[in-house]
Amino acid sequence: MAQTPVVDGLSPQIWDDKFSTEFFQNNPFSAYSGTGTNNPIVMKEDFASKRGNGITFDFITNLDRGSIRCQQPLRGHEDKLGEYGDRAFWDMRKKGISLHEMDEDLAAIDLRKASKGALKTWADEDLKFETIEALQSVGQNLDIQYGASTTAQRNAWNANNKDRLLYGNQRSNYVSADHAASLANVDTVNDKFTKDSVSLLKRMALMARPRITPLSVKGSNRRMFVAFAHPLTFRDFTASMNETERTVSVESKNMSIFLGGDREVDGVIVHEVDDMPVLAGVGAAAANVYPVFLLGQEALGWALKARYSSRKQEDDYGQITGLGMIGKWGLKKLGYTIGVDKALDDGAGGTTNVLGKQRGMVSGFFAATGD
Secondary structure, rough: OOOOOOOOOOOOOOOOOOOOOOOOOOOOOOHEOOOOOOEEEEEEEEHHOOOOOOEEEEEEEOOOOOOOOOOOOOOOOOOOOOOEEEOOOOEEEEEEEEHEEEEEEOOOOOOOHHHHHHHHHHHHHHHHHHHHHHHOOOOOOOOOOOHHOHHHHHHHHHHHOOHHHHEOHHHHHHOOOOOOHHHOOOOOOOOOOOOOHHHHHHHHHHOOOOOOEEEEEEOOEEEEEEEEEEEHHHHHHHOOHHHHHOOOHHHHOOOOOOOOEEEEEEOOEEEEEEOHHHEEEOHHHHEHHHHHEEEEOEEEEEEEEEEEEEEEEOOOOOOOOEEEEEEEEEEEOOOOOOOOOOOOOOOOOOOEEEEEEEOOEEEEEEEOOOO
């Protein structure tokens, strides 16, 4: 029996008009930002309706301990208010996609719809990556990106923030004014990120001078910190917990300010962030080292002129359509960078400086191996 085959070239090609996109993690820091001081990321929108740049964040340190007593006159023995600050600047940030009418007609999928989604994803990730960069910033004024910093800038940051830096699980790993040597003491046996590491980071935050202010939970008398960790360090942290601790997430406690999948240990919310950096080969025996950031109030300042918004432009008689996403903002790690330096009691029988210190965070560095 004769059969009639399909002639090559006459078989129709059918393309699905649906499309999928690459996965990305929604900005994990967005839940921790707000206009009030009880946020790790403090937004200031003063420039939304004003011209200019450079917005100041003011900090007041506690007065010295002690009081004037009995007949001793108060006049001439007044304390000087510890007034410090920092400044963040905004810049224009933008991304665009151009589409030709002919390409839109020939494509199987809706290119304009795909472009809008891609730009929205880019805007969300841009804020996330900029937040991570700001958390790593070093230098005397905490305004130099870690990857672009010099050895001298990293060492200055190391020297200023001794009470705010933890290398592995022992404070003795810290080498004064030598960031690289401190990292080289971090090993994969003793310096993994565990629940005990979280408690140590918290104690450092509470004992730091000037003090790092914890977050307060609305409707309760609890004080909290939040920590952000790489997936590999988060893996080690979870492995160090017992079965009951692992199965209780923050979400199950109805704390709406925190995100599902977080874990709480000793008053610290630990959050897994997909795109946290790795410092390759800098630890002991060339171990990879991963930063962990413990944040209280006012760790970062967000100078916000305008949030990201979409724009559209047509050209060449309407044949070309441009889609853009434009925002005007800037993020900075807040610190005591403006003011007169002062020696403070460090709580351990010595003194510590004020200028150059991170305002609201402790930076930890932990070793981890791949899966």
